[in-house]
Amino acid sequence: MTRILVTGATGFVGRSLALALAEAGGQVRAAARDTAQVPHAPGIEPVRLPDLATPFDWKPLLAGVDIVVHLAGIAHADRATALERYDRVNHQATAELAQAAAASGISRLIFMSSIRAQAGASSPDVLREDAAPRPTDAYGRSKLAAEEAVRLSGVPFTILRPVVIYGPGLKGNLASLLRIAALPVPLPFRKFDNLRSLLAIDNLIAAIRFVAVEPTTAGETYVVADVAPVTFADIVGALRKGLGRPPELFSVSPAWFELALRVSGCGALWDRLGGTQIADATKLRRAGWRPQVDTLAGLAAMAQAASPRKSGTASRSTR
Numbered sequence: 563m564t565r566i567l568v569t570g571a572t573g574f575v576g577r578s579l580a581l582a583l584a585e586a587g588g589q590v591r592a593a594a595r596d597t598a599q600v601p602h603a604p605g606i607e608p609v610r611l612p613d614l615a616t617p618f619d620w621k622p623l624l625a626g627v628d629i630v631v632h633l634a635g636i637a638h639a640d641r642a643t644a645l646e647r648y649d650r651v652n653h654q655a656t657a658e659l660a661q662a663a664a665a666s667g668i669s670r671l672i673f674m675s676s677i678r679a680q681a682g683a684s685s686p687d688v689l690r691e692d693a694a695p696r697p698t699d700a701y702g703r704s705k706l707a708a709e710e711a712v713r714l715s716g717v718p719f720t721i722l723r724p725v726v727i728y729g730p731g732l733k734g735n736l737a738s739l740l741r742i743a744a745l746p747v748p749l750p751f752r753k754f755d756n757l758r759s760l761l762a763i764d765n766l767i768a769a770i771r772f773v774a775v776e777p778t779t780a781g782e783t784y785v786v787a788d789v790a791p792v793t794f795a796d797i798v799g800a801l802r803k804g805l806g807r808p809p810e811l812f813s814v815s816p817a818w819f820e821l822a823l824r825v826s827g828c829g830a831l832w833d834r835l836g837g838t839q840i841a842d843a844t845k846l847r848r849a850g851w852r853p854q855v856d857t858l859a860g861l862a863a864m865a866q867a868a869s870p871r872k873s874g875t876a877s878r879s880t881r
Contacts, residue, residue: 566774567591567627569611569659570634572599574731575674575763579631580606582767593623593634614655615647620662629774630663631672632656637701644700652704657711664717670780671719672770673712677785677841678702680723684837689759691723691783691845709783720773721783722766725841728860729763730867735834736760740865743801750814754794759787759841762855772851779849787841788857794835800858804865 566583570576571592577600580592584605592600593611600608612618614634624630635652656673663671681689682698697703712719728736742749769786773779792800799809816836823832847853 564629565589565591565627567593567623567630569593569630569632571601571608572596573633574729574733575727575766576633577601577731578729578763579633579767579770583771586771591623591627614651617654617658620659621666624662624666624668627666627668629670629672630659630668631674631770631774632659633674635674635705648700648704649707652701653707653711656708657715660712660715660717660719664715668717670774671712671715671717672773673708673719673721675705675709675721675723675783676702677723677725677787677839679705679709680785681839683833684839686838689785689839689841691785718780720779720781722769722773722786723783723841724766724786725759725761725839727761727763727766728864730864732763732864739798739835740801740868743798743865744805744869746807748810748812749798750812751795751798752811752813754798754816754836756794756816756836756838757791757840758794758797759791759839760797760857760861761787762853762857762860764860765853765855768853769846769851772849773846776850782845782849784846784849785841785843786846787843788853788855788860789843789847790857791840792857796858797861800861801865804862804867805869806866 566588568576568580568590571580572594580590581601581603583590584603588605590606591609592606593609594600595611595613597608597610600606609623611634636647660671677689679697679702680695687693695706697706709721712721726736765788766786795811798811802809820832820836
């Protein structure tokens with residue numbers, strides 16, 4: 563029976579992944595700083611993950627483990643210490659894990675990087691693995707440095723670069739957008755036709771499970787995204803549909819929003835919402851990954867599950 567160490571097992575992805583792996587028959591060592599938050603289910607063993615900001619011995623966590631899925635890290639840090647913390651937690655801790663995994667004979671280390679290791683929040687180019695990485699912030703640079711450390715460690719690895727992930731319990735910009743979509747008023751997004759690639763959490767979990775057992779994915783780096791990008795207006799419309807209301811979108815020029823946000827010092831927010839980011843996951847699909855969740859249907863299902871008006875009991879899956 564395959565034993566899998568999942569770091570960051572109480573995070574947005576980690577909780578769902580630990581449950582999915584256990585349901586599929588895996589023995590999951592779920593590592594988290596707060597073990598009380600680890601999902602309680604047959605096949606899941608909660609273990610404490612030390613603070614990644616301080617070096618520690620990874621070997622006890624790796625004992626008896628076949629596969630490691632490394633999700634733990636930080637996406638946000640205080641500005642005064644951001645560079646140091648990003649490098650320590652995302653880069654150096656990953657390097658130490660990879661070296662320990664190589665010494666322990668781990669059969670595969672799956673490292674969860676980010677599309678931001680490849681490009682910023684928006685890009686005029688379609689993002690593929692063969693393009694030179696150009697991260698634009700400390701987070702992206704720390705993830706790119708961690709990727710290189712994994713490659714140099716000698717452990718069999720697969721690196722995944724997911725785009726923005728959505729699903730039940732999501733946080734961040736999409737969670738904020740869901741709250742906006744729930745407002746009982748028309749919204750001014752009809753002309754927001756910029757394309758964004760998103761990733762259903764179930765599609766990501768399917769990708770992790772696939773690369774864990776597919777020999778040809780060893781030593782490879784993959785962009786991970788749903789099959790087709792969608793416009794920002796369609797994203798809002800899908801969320802509104804899931805909430806049981808019509809889109810009710812009207813037209814205001816996106817240029818006015820961009821000007822207002824940039825003048826107010828929020829240009830980065832505009833790049834995440836009004837910019838274009840298209841990621842092409844053809845390489846992973848050609849390897850054999852089969853994403854099942856359609857983006858707009860998945861967004862609507864997620865919104866429906868989050869709505870207090872929903873009827874019945876919604877499942878964790880967006881399928």
